[in-house]
Amino acid sequence: GQQLNQSPQSMFIQEGEDVSMNCTSSSIFNTWLWYKQDPGEGPVLLIALYKAGELTSNGRLTAQFGITRKDSFLNISASIPSDVGIYFCAGLLNSGGSNYKLTFGKGTLLTVNP
């Protein structure tokens, strides 16, 4: 099955710094999704990317769908304490007809020091 390599596993930064994380895969995906999960809650969708090369922003967040369809990155600018959490990338693959499968990376734990 598809494997997603997400890096870094964890980051400890100062408030105001920019953050970058990425996911790579040996397989191509139709869609890339980025989620954030707070403790005790389910993941919340941050950005969805549907086309290779697509660059999308959501406030201080920017994500790109790699040209090869095998990678994606997420940038967070001017981090604030509430950015703390686990960020997951997820790749969605249509393997025929209505057969879609969503595969998650292992997550990046972000800690922001005020």
Next chain:
Amino acid sequence: KAGVTQTPRYLIKTRGQQVTLSCSPISGHRSVSWYQQTPGQGLQFLFEYFSETQRNKGNFPGRFSGRQFSNSRSEMNVSTLELGDSALYLCASSFDSNYGYTFGSGTRLTVV
């Protein structure tokens, strides 16, 4: 617009018992997927239901099963619980599988 609702939020069961978890998707969403989240394995796909039919299945043993009702609500069942089944079980709904998924807050299952 109500989000994805999972019940119960917390559950403690004994090894060998069985458990049923419930998920109510966002109104109008027809696809419901279930995931198991553990610190060691991350988020792992269990199965997906669409219009009361299981459309996709992950690599979990037959002790894990699910179903979807005509109102799109879904349940998952785990029989003969093992200690390793302790996890956060997440449900996600989508209008259709090729759109973004919205997750519920999960059910924290502890098997003792």
